[in-house]
Amino acid sequence: MMRIFLFLATNLAVLLVASITLSLLGVDRYTGTNYGDLLAFCAVFGFAGSLVSLFISKWMAKKSTGTQIITEPRTRQEQWLLQTVEELAQKAGIGMPEVGIFPAHESNAFATGWNRNSALVAVSQGLLERFSPEETKAVLAHEIGHVANGDMVTLSLIQGVVNTFVMFFARIFGDFVDRVVLKNEEGRGIGYFVATIAAELVLGILASIIVMWFSRRREFRADEAGADLAGKHAMIGALNRLRAEQGLPSEMPKTLTAFGISGGLKDGLAGLLMSHPPLEVRIAALQQRN
Template identity: 45%
Template sequence: MARRIFFFILTNIMVLLTIGIVLSLLSVLTGFEWYLADGQINLVSLLIFSAVVGFTGALMSLAMSRWMAKKMMGVRVLDPDQPLSPRERKIVEKVHRLSRAAGLTHMPEVGIYQSPEVNAFATGPTKKRSLVAVSTGLLETMDDEAVEGVLAHEVAHIANGDMVTMTLLQGVINTFVVFFSRIIAFAASRLVKEDLQPIVHFVAIIVFQLLFSILGSIVVMAYSRHREFHADRGGADLAGKDKMVHALRCLKAYVNRVDNSQQALQTLKINNQRSWFKLFASHPDLDERIRRLEAK
């Protein structure tokens, strides 16, 4: 669900901004910029510089994704070798069974976090170091078949390698974010007095890098919506189409019980298809997901 994308994008923006601030401060302090020559931008050097920074930020975000999710959500990892409640052991067994069916050789970590929302997510840097986490709200709201459908969907994300492909896409977007933010910052710095140019250049880089990162997330969200349909089909293959459809219908019933503002925040699903906010939705419309899955 939406948590996987939210944590990845948030971490990416934070990492990219941190790298940008550090490098910009170094350039201000040393008076040296890697992509400038004789006071002019070398576009080839800037593009190489941008790609190194962009992919470094994306890869660092991927590496931190599982740790970040645990810390921010307070996920309690369920160790199958330790005493667990019957409900907890059932969740671990379901995830492991579905993972083996998906061809995974290393079992994901399984965790539960305290939250009334109906949610679950899968994250992690590789298939060998992945995490599937579910909320207590989901376990208390959905029946066993719906829970299995949700877990199958999350395991399918891991088996499909969606976090890795998302990272490669984010690396490309980061490259252009860094590239264009520095071109605009360079142009803006030339509009002020020479003694103010380093400060204007530094501030402009941070502002435009943040702005372009937010705009770039639209592309990531569009890719995420596309991959959700694949994860639905993968979940149907693992748990059975009936359970996957049942899980989506249960989620829809939950969404319909909450008001529109809660719905937008908790599921990032936008009902108003004319709203530009739908560009930032990580998941497609539930009715469309159900329709496509039933037609499978």
């Protein structure tokens, strides 16, 4: 599970920095209470946040996970990995991604990048050590499926829309607090700025539920792509292997857990913020597929 949390964390940080900077520069005042202008203003900066997150996603993934890119294979394993990714990429109709290995004992993998022809696919050292070649190929096929389906680009568009309305309603709330609660009649005061930033934080977290719902839907599509590219039984076998290891402690940074193929299971409200459906649900969906 690595792709989404990193994207969301970066996006929220960009959004907050942009909001604070724009407020300090006084740009906010030009929108006034004209909701049409305000919505256009929020759309410009809301989409900017998500697009910046998209364009730097590959660089951040490499730095955060310590992924080592394979440029010249030094072992048979690395040679097999490059050849397998190349084969899967050709079958999926995408450009050859960068291929890397990141140092983690847990079994995981991820794919990211702003362009389906300029992506990154990486697997953990632990996965390579414990998964069979057939299972490893299925995991790689799942990640290639994310790239071929354009999941990161679609996610960015959805996040841009979400950002727009987070900024929009946060500023309406800030105006309400400043004018109605604090009775400020002399233009926007400190109450507006504090209330706006606080509202952006809260609404940003709530909006993440929408993004996570989208992420869970896309996992089913990536599983189907993995089954098409590597075989249904191989994909089910890989998910079963991940399920068997689900209780192992994760060595992946918390901000990256939405990037990979494996996701933890939580109940209740916390389940709404999970980027992956339960593995048993994903396995059942593949078993029912013709």
